[in-house]
Structures are given as structure tokens and as C-alpha cells.
Amino acid sequence: MTFKVFRASVKGLIDEALRDMGVGVVNYQIEEPPIPNFGDLAVNVAFQLSKRFKEPPGKVAEDLVSRISGRLPRIVASVSAHPTGYINFTVEADELTYLTMKAAFEEGYGSMDIGRGRKVVVEHTSVNPNKALHVGHARNVVLGDSIARILRKVGYRVEVLNYIDDTGTQVADVIVGFLHIGIPEEPGPVKYDRYCGDDVYIKVNEIYEENPKLEDKRREVITQLEKGIGPAVEVAKRVVPKVVKAQLETCWRLGARYDLLNWESHIIRLGLWDVAFNELRKRNAVKRVDEGRLAGCWVLKASGKDEEKVLVRSDGTTVYAAKDIPYAAWKLGLLPDPFKYSMFADQPDGTVLWTTVERDGNPDHPPFGSADMAITVIDVRQSRVQEYVAYATKLLGGGHKEYKHLGYDVVALSRVSAEKLGLHVPPGRQFVHMSGRRGSYVNVDDVLDALKERAVEEVAKRNPGASPGWIDLTAERIAVGALRYQLLRQDPNKMIIFDMDEALKLEGETGPYLQYTYARASRIVEKSGTSSPPQITKEKARTLREPEEIDLMKEISKYELELELAARTLSTKGMAIYSYRLADHFNSFYERHRVIQEPREDVRGTRLALVYAFRITLREVLELLGVPPLEKI
Template sequence: MPVTSVMDEQSPFATFRADVEDYLRSAGLGSFTSLLEIPPSATYGHLALPLFSVTLPSSLPVVPQESLIAGVRIAGHYLNFTAKTPELALMSYRRALERGGRYACLPQERGRVIVEHTSANPLHPMHVGHARNAFLGDSIARLKAARGNKVETHFYVDDMGLQVMIAALGFERAPPMPPGEKPDHWVGFVYAVSNIMYELAQLDHMINEEPEKYSELVSRRDNLMGYAQALREKHQREFDLLSSALRGLDKDAWEKELGQTLRGMEGGDDRFKKRVEAVVKLALEGFRQTLDEAGVSFDSWDFESAMANPEELKALLAAASASPFAVTYKGTLALNCDAVAKLPNVTAELGNLGLKEIPPMVLIRSDGTSLYETRDIIYSMKKLQLADEVYNVVGAEQTLAQLQVKLALFAIGHPKASHLHHVAYEEVRLPGRKMAGRYGSYVTLDELIQTAVTMASQEIRKRNPEIDRESLEKSARSIGIGAVKYSLLSVSAQKAVEFNVTRALDFDQNSAPFMQYAAVRAKSVLRTAEERGICIPSDPRTNQLLHPLEEELVLLCSRLPDVASYAADSLHVESLASHLMTIADRFNSYYASVPIIGAPDAELRGARLALCKLVEISLESGLSLMGIQVPSEMRRKLPKNAGHESSE
């Protein structure tokens, strides 16, 4: 990918670091620049060189006047460098004013990037697990864009699976959607009822065939009936109509009809396509509403059925057969992934993989129809055609499958195989409540957002009972949704999380509302200053900023673009979350310990206001990279003995 790096696209802190590196070179220590680290406490300095393996020259050179280094001193086993924080503050402040909402990241790249994410099956509403995917993918897309890339987001619609066919069959027999029902919730209901009926038909068949397993089968049957009962409580009339319509189908009838639909889809038969489309369209309509509410948008919706195109399939199979890795496995064409993984260029990129036994990848069924993974290869090639780098945000349980797709591309000699990336995330569990989409048992993202927004409204109204409806809704949305996003984004994607609604919606410290609150406070100070006719100087006397928290805030903000860039490049969104948290935390402490508008003199006041502005821009632009908005106001809680609590 072409990467252009210009001086002015460095972070302010990186400019300081560059000066330190120059200094080290002038001292003959140029080979140690990579050892530079940020000291655990600013009392040591702002960059440090551990000296354990370094022999210092007998005398250190004088620091050049124009550099950003304020001082160099040896402390224990470290050579500590202090930055000229006033200059760093000024640089950061000016950069922040100039770049505004784009301050937090460095646009040093010029690639075309595709982020494929969410890609929930059009069978039921999105739940918390999909939310983690959606927010992670959305944030990665925002980060990649902030890095200067041209980003497209894609949603892969699985309209080819057996489960979708089950939903489609049920849908044909289902009564009309009740008024007021959300389309994807309705699809989820129809699908779950149909699937339960299908499984019951299978069970009935097995009970006849294998009477010795009678008690086990009956208990599975009872279990299904439990789910059915819960569904019936949701829509009694519709449940009764649909279940009786499906009751006539025995196992064989189900399978006959499902098989027909599958083959029809594969062959591109319009009759069957329309049948499936009807359900899928409805589900996607619901997804769009949910995603819209959550502030997640897509540039493209890609249908899996379009990947079963016979010509592309033929071309792929031809390329695969011609590959030296083509093997016959269980009588059909497959690729020897294990051997591909041992190719020197593949090992070079993927490391040793650890996976010593990668199973062969079957490309085609004996009856000539395509497989999910085959279609995924075709889809990957399409994506690679449109972009320089492709990121697939897909659950960690699919690591092997994702790897196989990539190895298949290597096997057929695809030139961009190494540009396909799997962004893995671990699952989200719910405490005490197992989610089962197949049986209609889940906590939907819609419910979660609804709860979060309602809780946020309550908090707002507690503080500001007179607020008008429109502002209330707007603030509640950014606070509630922000809280949900932060709770999922602040934890490393590699960690499985047990989703705790109470915890996610804890609006106290270590939450989105905490950071939003800090940003809003900064805004409020700036607004108050403006109302009192105090303007922030364009040339603030930042050399007045001597308070330790002021220095710390300057350092943190000056480093933000580096942190965000790291988050973008390494895909570790949580490192950005954590840095922003620190800024918010330090600012809150600062706010409590130092008067800004009430500063003893005008110069100091101007400098503090400038710092306030820098913090505000840092927080707001940083949060926007996670898709979190800052509301325009968040009232403080009234003192116990003031206000009119009686209206509550």
C-alpha cells in the first residue's frame, strides 16, 4: 500500500521523539533509538532510554536550542528526556484547531480498504454478539478512513443456507405480519416456529425408527415444546396458524421441499429465489433500522447467492484443479491446505500457524453444487478486486474456515492472497441466559439499545426535569448507545465477554458517559468563557501551564494521534478506548483542582482555556473513531437541598 509520510502528518509528540532520536544520533547512540520508552511517571521525564545495554559517551552533547527537548538527565539506569511542554501544547493546540474532528488520527495512507462486518444471518434480529461485530467493524472502518484510506463497508448476506430455506418455507405458510411488528423480529419468530416444527418432524421420525432412544428423544421433544410455548406467548394467533400449517409436513416432506429450494437457489431459478428473497428482504429491512439507530452504515450489501454464479464457479474450480495443491478427497475435488500452509511465502506471512494439521478444503459437492466456503472464496476474490486490503470481521470460532479461504487463494496463486485479513473476535455470552436463535431465544440489540436509551433518559431527567423532548431524545441516544458501544469496544476482541447489561449501562467511571461528561465539561467551560466575553487567544501563553496535570494532559493529547494510528494499524480499538479514558480521567481531576476561567491572571486563563479546547477536540475526535458522539450538554446533578425534586 502506498504510504506517504510528511512532517506535518506526524503527531506533535512524534516530533519530540524525532528530536530525541536526532539527539541520540548526535551522541553516537543512534542504534538505540528503538529502545526509547515512555516512563511510568512523568516525574522521570517524557521519554526514556534504558541504559542497561548502553555505554554513554564521556560527555553528552548540548541539546540544540530549536529542539523540543527541555532537558536530559540521567536517573538510575535511565537517560530521561523532558519535553518542552509549552511548545508541545502550542503545537497540539494549533493542530487540533486546524484539524478539528480529524485531530485524533494521522492520514498517512492512501489505500482502498474494504471492511466486511456484521453479516448477520437474515433469520432473526441482531443480538449482542452481532453488536460486538458491528461496533468493532464500524470502528475499524472509521479508523482506517481516518488513516487516509478510501473505505467501503460490506455486509455479506447469507441467503443460501438450509436455515434460510426453513425460514422461507415457513414464511410462505405464515399469516401476515402483525401490525407494529419490526420486520426482522417477525422473521425471527417465523423462522423459530418453522425450525421447531422441522426439528419436531425429525424427532417424530426418529422416535419411530429408534424406539430404544425413546426417553432421550422425548426429552429433546419436551425441550423444543418449551421454546414453542415461549413463542406462542409472543404471538398466540400467529403461532397457532403457522404451526398448524406446518404440522402436515413430515420429515420427508420437509426434506423434499427444502432440497428443491436449495437446488433452485443454486440453479438461479427465479421461483425459488423470490421465495427466499421475501424473507431475506424483510430481515434486512429490520437490520437496517437497527443499524441506523446504532449509527452503523454500510456501503454495500452482498448476496451469497450471487457467488454461486456457475461461470465464476467453473473458473474457480478450473484454477483449483490446475493448482499443484489439488487433491481428491473422499472422491471430490479439494485443496491440500496443509501443504499450502507450508509454502515458504505463506509461512513467512502467517508464521508457523501452529496449526500443524489443517484439514483439506472440499470445494464442491459430489452432486456439483457449491459449498459455503467455495462461495466465500469467490466472494473474497471479488472483494480483493475492489480493494488493496480486505478485513473480514468474523467470529473467532471461524478462524480455521477463514484461514482455509486464504490458503485456497494462495493455492490458486491469487496475487493478493496476503491482503485478505481475518479480524477475529470472541463471542459474547449472556449470564444465565443461553441464546438460541434457532428457537427464538435471544436478547436483541434493539432491546438492549432501547434499555440503554431509556436509562439514559431517566438519568437526564433526574438532572434536568425541564428538558425539551427533542434534546432529551438526542442526548439519551448518544449517551445510551455510546455506553453500549464502549462496553463492547473497551475490551480486547480476543477476550470472550460475558455481557452484563447492568455493567454495560453503568454510567459511572470507565464508561462512555464518563468520557462524554468530561468532554461536555470542557465544552461548557469554553461556552461560559465565551458568554463572559473571554476569548481564547490564538497564541496562548502555554509556558504558564506548569501544573503537573497540565503537563500530563498536554502529553496525552499530543500522543493521541499516535495511539489512534496504532489502534487503526493493529486493529486494537481498545488501546484507543483506554487512552481516551485516561485523558477524560486526568481532565476531570484537573477540572476539580484548578480554576480555568477563574485563573488568577489573563495569560494563565488563556492558556488553560486553550488546553481545555485541546482536550475537548481530543476527546470528541477520538470518540468519533469509535462511533461515539458527545452530547451538547449533560447537566450536573442538583444538590440534595436545592431544586424541586417533588416533580419526580
Template sequence: MIRRKIRELIENKINELFGSISDLIFEVEKPKREIYGDYATNVALVLKNRLNKSPLEIAQKLAQEFEKETKIFSKIEVVKPGFINFWISQNYYIENLKKILEKKEEYGKIDLGHGKKVLIEFVSANPTGPLHIGHGRGAAYGDSLARILDFTGYNVTKEYYINNKGTQMIILGASVYLRAKELSGEKIEFPENYYKGAYIYDIAKEALKLYPDLLSMEEEKAIELCKELAIKIILEDIKNDLERFRVIYDNWYSETGLYEKNKVEEVINYLKEKGLIYEKEGAIWFKSSLFGDEKDRVIIRSNKEYTYFAGDIAYHYEKFKERGFDLCINIWGADHHGYVKRLKAALKAFDIDPEKLQIILIQMVNLIEGGEIKSMSTRQGEFVELKELLNEVGADATRFIFLSRSADSPLDFDIDLAKKQSQENPVYYVQYAHARICSIFEKAKENGWDEFNWGRANWEFLSNKEELDLLKKLDEFQDVVESASSLYAPYKLTYYLLELAKEFHEYYSKYRVLSEDKELTLARLGLCMGCKIVLKNALNLLGVSAPKKM
């Protein structure tokens, strides 16, 4: 929070001293060495050419103004060639601790979104099989991002787009049908590109039970029945897995619904009216190359079947033009990178700002067990299901580790590490800090502390370097939340949590919280409570629990 406050002060003082300056980009950063203060800014260097003055002169004028802010700064220093270094007063950090103790679960909230309507569409796996660990990473990312955006003032809707139309669905139905024939004793030749997982046998058994005359039906009808049953069973399985993973959607949006409501046809007619559709080789093409795509794209094949792209155009038109979202965020697997330009081209064709669609590509997950990487192939049925991972290590460890890297970085998920109950396991290390604080308060109650009146606390007792470091780290929380929200980067919170937990564990190992000195004890309990509140708030934004005991 102090970083934002310093930035606002700088902007106000510049306005007062030098007048309004537009498009001013400057840094407020933590110096690498403590001798240069708590924060530093390069604003005077940035203003050099704008004001035609030396950076030192600008910095000194600003510093004189900042020195008046005694409630915030204990010391200000100007160093060549024009940096301004700030030392934050302990009183400021104490006031922030009081704010944490007062606001509790509301602490850290900041209104960045001002109620802007945001749709986050994530996972959206074709209902052709169970969710695998790659889907799990996307699920953790999308759900955590939704929590963060909601916490920062956006009106968020979480949506799953069900791709239940097209060739893959037909192949799914045919895969079940062939397995049903096989289960009935018929020798079959199973095509290479059909779905081969064990779950297909399970669905085939259910199909034979529900439809005793399945194999005597006309094949096309039998495959259609198998397809519909497979979609229903797989979707139910997907929903159950996601609920176990603490991912609850506001909407499940069916692709077939777009066609039933004639949305796809309406959109194509709209593009035709604008002269953006043409026919070639029996297919219908969209002139996406006019809007930045590498080439034009087929939206209706020569066999009169709509492409996935046709449905996606209608879906996104409907998101913006009919449902009125201000921002749409799609979280896709990295293998969809070639799809981005064509979708943004479609938005341009509708006069929708393509920047209103943000696409986050999630890199792959390597699952490691016993030092070996497990292979994954959806068609061959060799993938690791999300439910297997949840059974093995639980939702907390799975979510935390999935969120420990940025989306554009591949992730190694070490199962053996995730199961360890030691400081090597990052989620255990963070959760243990929260549980440890809970145990401190349990022990305090046993020692006669039946109430904690923070208004009576003498905060001057928090004078050790480790206590000041903890106070500083607590103040950083809102800055981290702001960064995680603005950059769509939940991993900022996992890094922060590890830092906060580390500082707390080190403090706890060095100092006694509970002692005969009641004033000292109350102040230290207040600091611990501040840590507990922030740990819990940050864990909640990741969808990870904050246990009281471990």
C-alpha cells in the same frame, strides 16, 4: 506524538554516530515512576552487541546529542546499565497545544497508509434472522477500525458480504413456509434445526398476504418464494439496525452474484489448471493441505452443490486480483477460527501473500441484566437482538462498551451499568467531560468572552502539575491513534478517553477556569478547548457522539 519524535531522533542520531543499522528494534516507553522521566529507551542495551561497546558508553554518546534538542528536552539522564531517561520541556507541550487549537478536527491525523487500498468486511451475518448483540460487537469494531484507518491515511472500503445461497437459505424458506401452514390452521411438526424466532411468524404472515395461493402451490415453488421474501425482509431489517448503529457500508456484496457472474466456476477452473483439484467419493476437493491447511477441503459436494468455501475462495480471489485491494481485513465471530487456515491456503494457491488478509476474531458477548447472564440461541429464537439493546441503552453506550475490550477478550455487557448517569458508566463519564467543557465556554460567553484569541494567550500560566499532566495526555493522542491503527485495536482509544476524562474532571474539581484574572482565564480556556477537541476527535473515531449538554 512525542514518543514517535523521540524514536525518530534516536534513529537519526544512531545513523550520524554509528552508521546505518538495519532491523533495529528498541523501546521508547513511559517509566512506571515519574522520577525516571517522561520517557525512557533501552536502545543502548540493544546496540551493545551490534557495536561491541558498553551500553553506558553508547547511552552517554547519544545523550550528549539529545541535549542539543533544547526545544524538546528539559533534562536527559543516563542510568545503569544503559537506559536513557528523557524529561520533555513544557515548551514542547505548549507548542503541541497550539497545534491542536489550530488543526481542530484534523489533529491526530497521521499518514501511515499512504493511500493503500483496504477492504474491511464485517458483520456479514447470514440473512436468516435479525442481528444479535454478537453481530453488534463486530459491527462496532469494524466500523471504528474503518474510521481509524481512514484517519491514518488508508483508502478504506467497508463491505457486507451477503451469504444468500446454500442450505441455510433453503431452511429459512422452509421455516417460513411451515409457519404459514401453521397460521392457516394446519397442525405441523416443526423440525428442530429450523428457525424458530417470532420474526419467522411475521414473515409468514407477510407471505400469506402477498401470495394468497401460497399453500396451494407446488411446495418447492412456495418455499422458494418464502425464501426470497424472507431474505428481502431480513436484509432490510439488518440495514435499518446498522444505520441506527451508525454503520454505513460502501458495498453490499451478494454471494449469489459470484455464481451469476460465473466467478466461482472460473476460479475452480483456474485451480484445476494448476493441478490443485481432484475428485474423491463423487466430490470435488481442493488440495489445501499443500498450503498449510490441516487437510484438503471439499468445494463441490457429491450432490453437485457448491460449499460455502467455494464461494469464499472466489470472493477473496476477486477482492485481490480483480478489485486490487492491497489489504483485506475480515472480522469474524470466534467460532470461525477453524476457517482461517483454509482461506489463507487458497490465497497461497493464487500466489497472493496470505499476510495481505488479516482476520480478526471477535469473542462472544455476555449480556448481563439484574446480575444475570441472558442466554443466546439463534435457531431457538432466544437471542437478544441488537435493536433491543439500542432501544434500551442507545447507540453511544452500546458502541463504547463494545469497543472497551480487545477483540480477543470476551465482553460482559452490563445493561444496568450502561444506563447509569454517573461516573461508573464509562461512556457517560467521557461524554460528560466534553459536555462540561462546552458549559464552561457557554458560561464564559455569558461573562463577556465573545472571542477567544489564542494568539494572545500567555501559556506560562499553565504551570500547575495537573495542567502539565493534561498537556502531556493531549500529546499522547497521536501515539494512541497510531497504535490503534497499527494493531487494529479501537479499544486503545476507549482506554485513552477514560484517562483523559479522568484527568480533566480532577483538574476541573481542583481549579477554577473562569476567574477575574483574564490572562489566567484565557490560558485555562485554551487548555480546556484542547481537551474538547481531542475528546471529540477520539469519540468520533469510535462512532460515539460528543454531546454539548447532558
């Protein structure tokens, strides 16, 4: 309730003036001016009105200002018309300081109720359980995890799902390796997901090249997995959960957490597809094609165009994309829940991760699914399929619910990094796509380890005599912060060309810069000898006078607006950039003004309060991004 108050006041003033002038609805914008001299917020309403009145914007602006200037509330210091037509408002800094600090020191700071208790499920990660995560998967994990954190913060009931495709070809390949090629199920000391991905999956695919007949075995394995009987199922029961646990280790390392694992085999064996399919038929949403090239297939009737998506082949089997429909419908509670549930693992954050089971569940489970909104985090190559799935949920009676695809472009390897991995990069190409099957990818654990190694050097250098355990833990957190920030700060529509040397940077606009700044602020708080923020009064707020103090305070006051925007747009980018701006302003302040050593007692107290407010706010933002805050670095 800070900069937001100022913004609301500005809007109120403009709307009141418009009413006075007797004009109807005008679509105008309130934005931050490009140059601080122009004030703190600018309104472009005069441009819109100038069209209507046939008068120059500057004149309209003056007219509006003359109506407004007499009735400014306390939070608004001044208003002025710029000759170009903008109406510029300046905030009353003392008032904003007081409001901002008061809000920051309150319990539940930043929490708001946009969600109104509505339930949202966020599905992310969903990596085939036959290999270790590469950095492309990491983008998925951290995007989904941060969105979940943001939505929870703004009042949604959030449930995080991880879909395990344990009946697909990728898992089947690994099982073929164990069952028909004789690769041992138990590796040496290597992490199990990596073993299955690097030593089994790749190998099996190489053997397919020489011996294509072996692919018949894959078909056989998949059939067994879907039906739930046969030797392949026995192998899968031993192998897949071990891979999933190994993958989860990496996800947890990245700071992610989940509520439930949904296994594809359960969806299939419990007949959820048949239920969904019957429902689609009942609602006349699918039809059987009688003739032509699709004769004998069941297709989804597309809305407008003549596109038809095959769901059931003429031999009666379902296509890959069709399997997503019952799952989506379950998420939104459009089908009866066929699952039983049991506990799968304890997570680092202290919560329990549950899993679906086919029978003998724990009756004492929390409610799952049946959300008002479903968000599926999956890369843009799945956009088309996701459209069909969203459309199918509407046909199944989910018209009042929302199914959203949160897409993002892939992470590719830079030419330099690819060549360092020994891959051939054709001339002229600047990047190469990652592929688990070909083994051309960068493993997430490897990236984190490399980052950590760099961080250990730095931390040890700056903290002589620190315990190895502390150095290790701190370096780990730096590594996670660095990687997460990098993956969250840019537009999801843009491909990330991953370069190892670039990724190892710890300076500039990076996670470690934020952590470093947080530690700086923490040290001041520690040295102040206080354990809670000083009482702030309007009188004390008045002692903030230096430009760097005011700028920092204003940046802090914008937190709620940024959070609101992030939640509404399901985007982490703005939050990431905001966190950097916050830290940047703090460092400018820190450079020029002393806190502990400030001789004037009143100024010292208010500055300390400012540091507290900054630290609390940055902590909030870092937690939303999943960048671990560090007291000491």
C-alpha cells in the same frame, strides 16, 4: 505533530550518540516511564549495550547521557541517567503546549497518510438475514465500523461491505415456515427481523424436531434459491430485503454505515464460483481426489501439511467454505467483476447504500471491490475457514495483496442474565452461549432500549424543563455510547460475558463518562462566549504552569501516536483506553482550576485554549469510536 515530535527527537539523540560511539544497529525501545518523576520518555538502550560492552547498564547510561546532554533540541528539557540503566527524557512543556495547541486548532487535525491512498474493503455485520441482531452481532458491527473509521482517518480509501447470505439454511428455514407450515408472511406491529427470528425461525426448528421429514423441504428451498427459480425465490424476494432493512435499522442505530451489500445469491447465480474454480484449476491449486475417503472430491492443496480442504463434493455441489473464496477474490480484484449495482437505501449519515444486482444496474455507480487490502470481521470460530480463504487468494494471484481476518471472541450471556431470560443454566456454569435458533439471546434493540430508559431518567432529572424530544435524543445517544464503548474497550481475543445489570452502568470507565466530560468542556466553551479557539503564541503557552494543566496537555499531545498505533494494529482497544485517560485528566484539571472565573487574563486565555484543544481531541477520538459527542447531557 506534537508528542510525536518529542519522541522523534529522543530517537534522534540516541541514534546520533550511538553513531558517535561507533556501534551498529541496536534494538531499543522508547517508552513511557511508569512514574512521572522519571520523566516523559525512557530509553532502555543501555541494557542492550551493557551486554555488548560487559559493563553495568547504569554506567553505559551515564556515558550516553554525557554525549547527549550538550545538544538537546528545544523540545527536550532534560536528560538523565537512572542508576538502573534507564535514560530518562523530560519534555519542554512550553514548547509542547505550543505545538499541541497549534496542531489541534488546525484544519484536518489528526489526519495522517499511512494508507497512502491504498484501498481497503472492510466486511462486517454479515448477519444471516432471517433474524434480529443480538449483542454478539453488535460486537462485530461496532468493531468493523470503528476500524473503518480509523483507517479512513489515516488515509486509506475505505469501502464497507455487508455480506448477505440469502441462500443459506437459516433463510431457508424461514421460507419453509411461510411456504410449507403456513405461518403468515405479515406480522403485526413487530419489527420484521425480530418476527422472522423469534416467531418463524425458532418455530420451524421446533417443528423439525417433531417432523424431521420437513427438512427435505429445506433442501428443496435452498436448491431453488441457488438456481433462482421456483416459489421459494418469490418468497425470498419479498421477505429477505425486509429483514435486511430491519437489521440495518439496528446497525444504523449503532452508528454504523455501509457502502455496499453483497448478496450470496448473486455470487452464485452470476457464476462467480465457477470462474474462481476454473482459475484455481488453471493454476493447479486444486486437485481431484481419485481414491480413498475423499474420492471424487475437489480439494484445495494446502501449503505444507497434508491437510486437504474439500471445496467440491463428489456430487458436484460446493461446500459452505468454498463460497467465501470467490467473494474474497472479488474484493481484491483477482476476478472480473460480474455484478451490476443499484441504490438500496439512503443512510442516516447522508450517504447512499448500494447493492449488487443481477441485471439492470445503475451504470452511474461508484467503483466497488478491487482493493489492495481486505479485512473480514468475523468471530474466531471462523478462523480456520478464513485461513483457507486467505490462502486461496494467494493461489489466485493475490500475493501482492493482503487478506486479513479480524477475529474476535464471542459474547456470551452471564448466568444471571440467562436465568432472567428464563433459560436453564447447568450448575457450575457461569455463562451460556447465545443461540438464535434456540431463542437464547439478548436482542440489540432491547439492550439499547433498556439503556435508554435508564438514561432518560438521569437526563430528565438533571434537565428539568427540557423538551421530551431533546431528552429522548440525548438518551438514545447515551445508550449508543454506552454499548459501543463497552464492546470496543476490551481485547478482541477475550470472550465478553454479557450481563445486563453490568451493561447498564453509566459511571466509571464508560461511554457516558466520556460524553459527560465532553459536555462539561462544551459548557465552558459556550460560556466563554467565543466561537473559535484563542490565538496561541509561545508567550501564552508559557502561562500553563499547574501540574493538572501540564498533564492534560501532555495527554492531548499523544493523540496522533495513539491513532497511528490503532491503525497499525487494527485495534480499537487502545483508542478506547486513551479516550478515558484524556477525560480523566480533564476532570482532574476541571476540579482544581477555574477557566471562565480565572481573574488573570493571560492564564484565562491559555486555559480556554487548553479546554478547546481537549474538546477537539476528545471529539476526534469519540468519533473514531462511534460514541456520539454531546454538547449538553
